[in-house]
Amino acid sequence: MADTPSALSLRNIRKSFGQTEVLKGVSIEARAGEVIAILGASGSGKSTLLRCANLLELPDSGEIAVGGETVKLRQNGKSLAISDRAQVDRLRARVAMVFQSFNLWSHMTILQNIIEAPVHVQKRDRQSCIKEAEQLLEKVGIREKRDDFPAHLSGGQQQRAAIARALAMRPEVLLFDEPTSALDPERVGEVLRVIRTLAEEGRTMLVVTHEMSFARDVASRVIFLHKGVIEEDGPAALVFANPGSDRFARFIADIRPQGV
Amino acid sequence: MDIAFLTESFLKLLSGLPLTLELTFFAFVIGALLALLLALMRDAPLWPLRAFVRTFVFVMRGTPLLVQIFLIYYGLGQFRPFLQDLGLWSVFREPYWCAIMALALNSATYGSEILRGALGSVPPNEIEAARACGMSGVLLYRRIVLPIALRQALPSYGNELILMVKATSLASIITMMDVTGVAARLIAESYRPVEVFIAAGVIYLAINLTLSRAIAVVDWWLSPHLRRATPKQAVPHG
């Protein structure tokens, strides 16, 4: 396992919002093929951590590397700033994110949503992108919605479309920011099924989630974040069977699992 | 940039200020009354009334104000004998009244749309509560519907007042010596358009600023129910 290349690396990330320190020196090393579930209460900093991975949030200090390539950052007052815009754009095209509120582009059809970044950011051939998009739509189970607009799809369908959009970028790493939190209970299952399929394919994934059974059954590794500090980090089966921290034990007992 | 000339123009332009304010005031008030009439007619049970209002609004909104002014001032002059027989010629002959009429009708159009929206936004629950108390008809309108609707309409209608000030400048084209009329003459005499523009602009901006403030004050005064509650004395227990 130590020989597998590092897909994503976050080292010593510190982040404050105003007076509140949200991340207090957090480090995660994600190797290729790992499926990491990030758990924690609201306000624990898990979403912020994930968003630092693709620089939607800029840490106050720390280091970020994608596929071994370190992101060039410079000091800007209290926090860090991007010093090489082009590098960030390039790296972002290798790390795809699925959002809690789907964030599909409302003025484009589902198909157009999926091929947008491959065609315009990755500059791939349009026809082959369309072909691939149709395969992805088939894979997530919404092929018939190809020419519909996001507003015509249910929440679960929209999130699956968002996943297809992320996959179309052929990313090395997939980031999921609470992918099922905004869904009705009946819809959660269909999305978790898709994510599970992706995990079984051996993709590198970081999933911030509340779904306990999902974390226990699908993830290869579990990280528990509490008030900006990692309190648990280990193989899923181990961590759930033998929680190291009392807080985590209480956490998994309190939250009732939904869906798959 | 001749500062002395600027100040001189400014003082000369002030001579047009009374007329600007008169035209604004009369046209606005008459227009507001007509707007209320139109707004009420708009939802009247009689179909011809509704059709009339809709056509009127469509025509007034689709044609330039200047054309409307010309129609009344120059156009109606064609019917002088007819108007003389009715005794109305003395009114229609004056650019002053023609301007006020055109401005009032134009303002009534936009005003009626504002009032319609405001009347429509009165919460039905509050009307229902009033009916449940036995209120109806004129009383209902006077005590419940209109007070709520007018408060709702105030910001938009305040804006309408400011637009009216600007609109009065068109009266200068039919020989009225309001601020713009004086400005036009000054430019023609002196060939210093920039200084005159600045001086006249300052006057209009000052009017608008004052009116905006006044409207904001009226709005505040009419809405004690929207302000934060003043903390009352705590009622002692026991």
Place this chain on the structure above:
Amino acid sequence: MTDLLQLVSFGPDGWGRSLALAALMTLAVASTGFAIGLVIGGLLAWGRIAGNLGVRLGAEAYTTVMRGIPDLLVIYLFYFGGSLAVTNLFQSFGREGFTGVPPFLAGAAAIGCISGAYQAEVFRGAFRALSPGEIEAGRSMGMHRWLLFRRIIAPQIARHALPGIGNIWQMALKESALISITGLVELLRQSQIAAGSTRRPFEFYLIAAGIYLTITWVTQLGFEAMERRSQRGIHRNTP
């Protein structure tokens, strides 16, 4: 009635042809002014959204002035001020006498500056209506700023701004009537000429009103069609 029809006939005695040409002139000056306004409005909105304090204050001052001062004064400024500047320029090159700035240019510029101030407000409102999540999704995929603007932000701003912009077009159309004071032979001026020549002001101003109404109505239909098209897919049509 036949009398009226004869007035607007396209024959040698009728004013039909002149009025039609004047109507085209109205459309020309209004659309040129409107186009200038689009550019100015876009720049002002951009300045107020993304500019530093100085830029924002400047943009706000411009908007306040243009919206608070009568259109007629702005037209006087551009026409007489413009002519003055041009005359001075030409005189410094040795040309004697008065050179007037073309009324079309002065008029279009005036309309452009005024409508630009209103259009800026529409664009600002449209910008505020944007969905931050969708923009974030674009950033997360490595879209650089220009691509993000071109493919995501601009289309959505256009969609939200369309109704407001339609209103401002109607404004520009009606403002074009004021340009008649510069002597430009647009619709109102032409009707004035015809009215004076035939001593029939009522008929001709009525006809002019009718033509303005037609132009307003047709362009309104066009805008509504555009709005409908831009809204497709935005509203759920499933129960």
